[in-house]
Amino acid sequence: MYYDNNKCCTYPAGHFFKHFTNVAARLEPGLIFLAGHPVVLVLIYAITMMGICPLSHAQSRQAQIIERSVQAYGGEHLLTMPGLIVNERLSHYSQWLSGDARQGSMVTYLSELQNDYHIDFAGKRKVFKQANSRRVGSHGSDAPEVIHRLFISDQGTGVDHALQRYQPSSRITFDNTTLGFEAMLDTLLIRKLAQHKQASQWLGEAYIAGVPHDVITAPLDNNPDTKHTLYLNQQSGLLSRMMTEQQGHKRFYDFMAHRTTQAVRWSSEVLVSTAKGPQYHSKSRTVKVARPAERAFHIPAGYQQAPEIKPFDVSKLTVRTLADGVYFVGQDWGYTLFIDAGEYLVSAGTWQMNEQAGAWAKALAELRQSKALDKPVKYHIVTHHHIDHLRGLADTVAEHTTLLVHPADKSAVIDELGAQVKIESIPASYTLAGGKIRLLDVPNSHAAHNLVVYLPGSQILLTEDMFGSSFEDALHSPARWPDLDTYYRLDALVDRLTQQGITVAQYVSSHHGRVLTQADIDRAMAMPRTERAVLLKRLFGTQ
Template identity: 45%
Template sequence: MQTLIKTLKQVVSSCALLVVCNVGVAAQKEQRIISHAVAAYGGDALLTLQSISAREQANQYSQWQSSHALQGETVSYVNEQQRMLLIDFTKQHKAFKQVTTRLVGSHGSNMPSVIERLFVADKGYVIDHALKQYQPASNITFENTDFTVSEQLDPLIIRKLYQDKAASKWTDTAYIQGAAHDVLTVHEGSEQQYIVYLNQQTGYLSRMLTERGGQLRSFDFLNHQLQQGFVWAQQLFVSSSEGPIYQAYLRELSFNSLKSQAFSLPKAYKVKPKDVPVDVSKHTFLQLAKGVYFIGQGWGYTLFVDAGEYFISAGAWQMHANDKAWQKNLALLKTHTGLNKPVAQHVVTHHHSDHMMGLEDVIAHGADLIVHPSDISALQAHLTAPLVAQRVIAATNMHTLASNKVVLIDVPNSHASHNLVLYLPEHKLLFSEDMFGSSWQSGFDSPSNWPHGDTYHRLKILTDKLQQQELEVSVYASSHHRRVLTHAEIEQALAIELPTKAQLMQRVLGE
């Protein structure tokens, strides 16, 4: 019996030793692959890198709302992007700059949206190049300054892979453009998981897979070059199962050459005045004039106009079909006014689906829909069942309702080729959707950001149209904004300088 027990112990010991040896051999394999990649990308110089700067030109692809109803609900957008990233690893400084110009989309000009974020001396800043202002930002850290763009630079991916070598596991051999690649899975099964494809011959990174928010993204690195003893891919293609996302067609990197002034705030810029966002958390009822009510919450508001025996409404924006926003607004109208009149007519301002999302409730209530004739096909396609022709009223520019109480003005623009705004002559009041507004208590959204830069162009188109029609407006209400603007405030917004593309390129990138 003792002999049997001794034999079993020897067997168990041998098996344990075999498992340890196998694990050791496996770890040596990953170590060898990673060391080969590190050596290819610069070796010790990569691991002890003091600073890096990157510039790239790229095209960005997305799906978004069409500008004309005949295009369908959504179309492909193409943005031209130019980026600059500066990192000082020794001092923990970082600067990220980005200029985005829409090439294909619903934009009204070539004025780009621009971003600059800076982290220096343990403090974060946002720099507004359109307004020549900056503001401290406590939410910006060294890690998040660049929106993870640094995680898309292959030298830094290899640097991180070296740090994660203990969490790396060889998974398979894959072939890319005919070349064998080792596939390593890093932090397998965790939220930090990423997968790299390393060329067995050169050690270069050809592909990386990540999953964020349930979407798997593929990063393909192309056209590697060697310079200053370092390797990097001059091109990058980012995609998902839904299609292309981003294509950097020119990347330029430099190493250990940054100077401290690269992380300075612009001397001529001023600190941005403090402002407070409008509180939109509560369901709000406002009476803008006699018989005119403005009701909503968050990003969606409805205008109700008392037309005598019935109401006219406009504004049925909501995120989802079952949100019941318009219905809730109608209920609050009845609660505050005590009136039980029906809504007999509803104005569909333009063809975008988010602004038609509440129409099923409007139709079920019994209201007829007023829409520009060019948008009727989009309206019918959006509805679960086509609406009978008798309940669809076509309206073009200067169409009047309720014995001239309401005038509909068509304000064509690149965001929506037809957009009906409501003008109430008696009260000199205007209601619009996707035109212009402010989410701040006193100031305005910066033209540096999309879509705000474009809304300033839409505002100019709107005010020009009002002047052409010789219409005076005292009150401006927007379906996306709780804050209602006065004529004086609109004049302030129109006075804000809109820089040209050349001016913004110079301010952001020095070009």
């Protein structure tokens, strides 16, 4: 018996066979024709296998395109690689703060990156090394920023070659060990694409250098907010371009000059850019298909494990009294020093990147509420011309506050804030409030004029961008940017204080909630400023 969904009733089996016989009788002429013409059967089978049937074609087109690209990159050689060793040099372009107000607020920085990364696919291990040498920008030395990251046995580790120590890190994973630089190697992208074939989608065609390309989207990482779009050459199967999109921001990877190593294809030149301009451009690259040597995953002999570091809590807006009439107010990455000068207040230091954040106004409001201070802020000292220290100062208009600026920086401040703010040059005596406040100019590569604010009565110094710490007890390592550069700024600051015979008990920074002592500064001065050649040897010399 069987159940007929159309008639919703049950029939005996005999009726089923009668129904089948009637259908077979109707098909008999066609079956006889096909039996007498086997060539037609072969043609129907070929059409089905080629995907000319519209339904079959829609289901398999992207899979066929991806398979063609996998074969172009080495087929089984690509998919079964035991490991990969990549060494490359890239130029890195970025827009950042100028070192001199006459340049305007932003300039182009140029850095040279030397990357070396090893991947053990079978053992699921990675090591990433990078030396970042700034060629053009506001840096104080030729010492490179050095990065060394390992992922072994499901454990991440960071190695500090400036201080010759290492620190286990749960933030380092197999996927992020190379800090995203794997996305600049097309070979690894095609390998990932093969793994995500089922989730891919064909979007259409586009032309690059006159050649038609298939455009495919596929999720190549675990971030659902990132969209990957790949442009695959219809003639060669090679990846010419990838576009990533995240929160409306697009980045383009263009792959050129493909080569072959041990039957695996790879691009020897890559350009990474956005609509605003280039970001990375490779100068040289070598790729070796092999399982990395065991020594690549070793921590250098003699390196000690770093002590656990606890960050200083800056999550809440706080008001701290540093001395009678001296208040340190702020949170996160922005702090302001307020000085009670008797009939009025003087402020110095502030920071914000979002023009609507209102950091200075919020700090002032919190001070007034917590300390019952209703005095006007007569002056705010602008320490240097960088826009991250200017944006919140539009709020001074409502307070009728006068901005005191170094004469060389006045035009830059006016350009950023407009004519509605009150701006005056700092006094020629470099003093305020009857000598209660003293200013010192400490020129350095970060800013051609960098004012620090000294209070002789309480021996408090606002260093602004010169130096600080984000940790409860520890100091930053000089291995990483921007901390690498702040140690050279600190050298300039200490030289200036020594020349002036100034004694400091408390050091504060507009970027750090922690207040430093002279003992902390002495520790910082004892930190090694390791020379360039030594750092590079420590980083790359163990291979």
